[in-house]
Amino acid sequence: xxxxxxxxxxxxxxxxxxxxxxxxxxxxxxxxx
Numbered sequence: 001x002x003x004x005x006x007x008x009x010x011x012x013x014x015x016x017x018x019x020x021x022x023x024x025x026x027x028x029x030x031x032x033x
Contacts, residue, residue: 007013
């Protein structure tokens, strides 16, 4: 559990997660319409 916190606080990791979430949201939106 202690290893996860530094990863979550890593700005590059957080930016990558945001990008993935955006891509998933776009794919989901296009799939439903």
